[in-house]
Amino acid sequence: MQVLKNISALYNHGRLSGTGYMSILPVDQGIEHTAGASFAPNPLYFNPENIIKLAIEGGCNAVATTFGGLALYARKYAHKIPFLVKLNHNQLLTYPNTYDQIMYGSVQEAWNLGAAAVGATIYFGSEEADRQLQEVSEAFEEAHELGMATVLWCYTRNNDFKVGDKDYHAAADLTGQANYIGVTIKADIIKQKLPDTNGGFRDIKFGKTNPRMYNKLATDHPIDLCRYQVVNNYMGRIGLINSGGASGDNDFADAARTAVINKRAGGTGLISGRKAFQRPMEDGVKLLNLIQDVYLNEEIDLA
Numbered sequence: 001m002q003v004l005k006n007i008s009a010l011y012n013h014g015r016l017s018g019t020g021y022m023s024i025l026p027v028d029q030g031i032e033h034t035a036g037a038s039f040a041p042n043p044l045y046f047n048p049e050n051i052i053k054l055a056i057e058g059g060c061n062a063v064a065t066t067f068g069g070l071a072l073y074a075r076k077y078a079h080k081i082p083f084l085v086k087l088n089h090n091q092l093l094t095y096p097n098t099y100d101q102i103m104y105g106s107v108q109e110a111w112n113l114g115a116a117a118v119g120a121t122i123y124f125g126s127e128e129a130d131r132q133l134q135e136v137s138e139a140f141e142e143a144h145e146l147g148m149a150t151v152l153w154c155y156t157r158n159n160d161f162k163v164g165d166k167d168y169h170a171a172a173d174l175t176g177q178a179n180y181i182g183v184t185i186k187a188d189i190i191k192q193k194l195p196d197t198n199g200g201f202r203d204i205k206f207g208k209t210n211p212r213m214y215n216k217l218a219t220d221h222p223i224d225l226c227r228y229q230v231v232n233n234y235m236g237r238i239g240l241i242n243s244g245g246a247s248g249d250n251d252f253a254d255a256a257r258t259a260v261i262n263k264r265a266g267g268t269g270l271i272s273g274r275k276a277f278q279r280p281m282e283d284g285v286k287l288l289n290l291i292q293d294v295y296l297n298e299e300i301d302l303a
Helices: 002-011 035-039 048-057 067-077 107-112 129-146 172-184 200-204 222-231 251-264 281-296
Strands: 022-026 062-065 083-086 117-124 149-156 189-192 239-243 269-271
Touching: 002 117, 002 149, 022 048, 022 239, 022 281, 048 062, 048 067, 048 281, 067 083, 067 107, 107 129, 117 129, 117 172, 129 149, 149 172, 172 189, 172 200, 172 222, 222 239, 222 251, 239 251, 251 269, 251 281
Parallel strands: 022 062, 022 269, 062 083, 083 117, 117 149, 149 189, 189 239, 239 269
Antiparallel strands: none
């Protein structure tokens, strides 16, 4: 019952409270993409408290943070917004980068600090994927025993997923299978990149396929590609949130497009970080609200 209470806490906070959708602001980029690269555009956010303030002002359902941020500010803010703490991270001081995710803290520590949920990443396709899968599965079991919800970043990582000039890391079939493994280890929410292509298994020539995967269950339309991810979330029984991606020249248009695709495909929401915090806080709030407006707009419905 406590797990259901914490899942409910995530869905029933912020501007999207009670809608069945969620908008989450993450701050793990300081580790995953280096703090300098992430926060140089707006040094205000080297202080994780400002990320929490942005999430609150932006009407988010939750803030995804690191153990350091949670330990520093849980007492001040845990009653104001649900915390999702990331258990594992890559670290970019290994050269060459090994694309490994290692544990930075314990599930027990997250629970003691008042987190409503824990999150973790698995790099499916990497040499370390089997170990990560075992570690995260055990961590999620412990989190559920303590009553916390679980969120899995289901990413693919393998240099051979690039063939010529074609990159299949965000292919619908590969990410869909990653999602299916993620829900199998009892993730309550799946975080995934928006698919931009298909045919990874088929074109790289590995795994197992069926022609219907490509000619019946999906087309080249972005909504259909995303819907294939939703289908692999136990036919949508487990929520799919897509990531907002890196900041660029058209962040507001890109964020709105991603939200529309996710919603019309049957997804659950967006987790958007760099697009929101790599700009003045006032503009970050506007971007988060724009994303939420898509989910509040009843005219934007399932395709």
